[in-house]
Amino acid sequence: MRPLAILGGTFDPVHHGHLRAAWEAAEALDAEVRLVPARTPPHRPPPVADAAGRVALLRAALAGQNRLTLDTRELDRDGPSYTVDTLASLRADIGPDRPLVLLVGADAFAGLASWHLWQDLFTFAHVGVLTRPGGGSHEPTGPLANFVAGRRAERVRGPAGAVVHIAITPLDIAATAIRESFAAGGEPRFLLPTACFEDEALLAPYRALGQPS
Numbered sequence: 001m002r003p004l005a006i007l008g009g010t011f012d013p014v015h016h017g018h019l020r021a022a023w024e025a026a027e028a029l030d031a032e033v034r035l036v037p038a039r040t041p042p043h044r045p046p047p048v049a050d051a052a053g054r055v056a057l058l059r060a061a062l063a064g065q066n067r068l069t070l071d072t073r074e075l076d077r078d079g080p081s082y083t084v085d086t087l088a089s090l091r092a093d094i095g096p097d098r099p100l101v102l103l104v105g106a107d108a109f110a111g112l113a114s115w116h117l118w119q120d121l122f123t124f125a126h127v128g129v130l131t132r133p134g135g136g137s138h139e140p141t142g143p144l145a146n147f148v149a150g151r152r153a154e155r156v157r158g159p160a161g162a163v164v165h166i167a168i169t170p171l172d173i174a175a176t177a178i179r180e181s182f183a184a185g186g187e188p189r190f191l192l193p194t195a196c197f198e199d200e201a202l203l204a205p206y207r208a209l210g211q212p213s
């Protein structure tokens, strides 16, 4: 059964690091991959762009291909966008047997033990860890290290429960650096798809960071 994989994120804004990672995961797992924007991301300050603006950027970024799709189910829920709720909802849609894979960058994986009901994530899905360049150690420590020790697998088998590493082309691109570039009056072209620059309105919330208030 072909796996379903999701890459959740704030996508503030979406960039080539997300897109290439999702694309390579789709190829490596032979999976359908959906990008799932968080309406209210837990564990971080409110995004610069509202959910509708971030989704509009994602739609522009994903145009012209159909291997990566958009899943907006988190926009329909109030309160923090907990991933465990998203996985439960996806599992209800796809039934008990189809492999479901939660894709996370290695930085996000290292912090997994702070997520809401984090151990339950593994009852709904496998976790696919995407290599991510950049400073700092991305090695899990403490309870997460113990929990995942017996779950590492070479490939996805069965519906849920394993941790698989997915080696991807390292692209040291982060939304933080893109926002900083706009705030400094820059134009961070080619870090995110050209389509995102084609409609002035799409990047307006980020350009506003560079305007005097």
Ligand SMILES: Nc1ncnc2c1ncn2[C@@H]1O[C@H](COP(=O)(O)OP(=O)(O)OP(=O)(O)O)[C@@H](O)[C@H]1O
Pocket: 007, 008, 009, 010, 011, 012, 016, 017, 018, 021, 103, 104, 105, 106, 107, 108, 130, 131, 132, 133, 171, 172, 173, 174, 175, 176, 177
């Ligand atoms: N360049 C990248 N390579 C691999 N994974 C990435 C990359 N950028 C983001 N991710 C992963 O995509 C998911 C969503 O990331 P997010 O939307 O927070 O982007 P970000 O660039 O990390 O944003 P910010 O800089 O605002 O924290 C996370 O699991 C993150 O680890």
Ligand SMILES: O=C(O)c1ccc[n+]([C@@H]2O[C@H](COP(=O)([O-])O)[C@@H](O)[C@H]2O)c1
Pocket: 007, 008, 009, 010, 011, 036, 037, 038, 041, 042, 043, 044, 081, 082, 083, 084, 108, 114, 115, 116
């Ligand atoms: O469920 C949680 O408690 C939780 C805590 C932190 C992050 N997440 C999810 O992880 C994804 C990446 O988060 P972020 O903040 O790095 O964009 C996004 O889908 C978030 O909703 C989820």
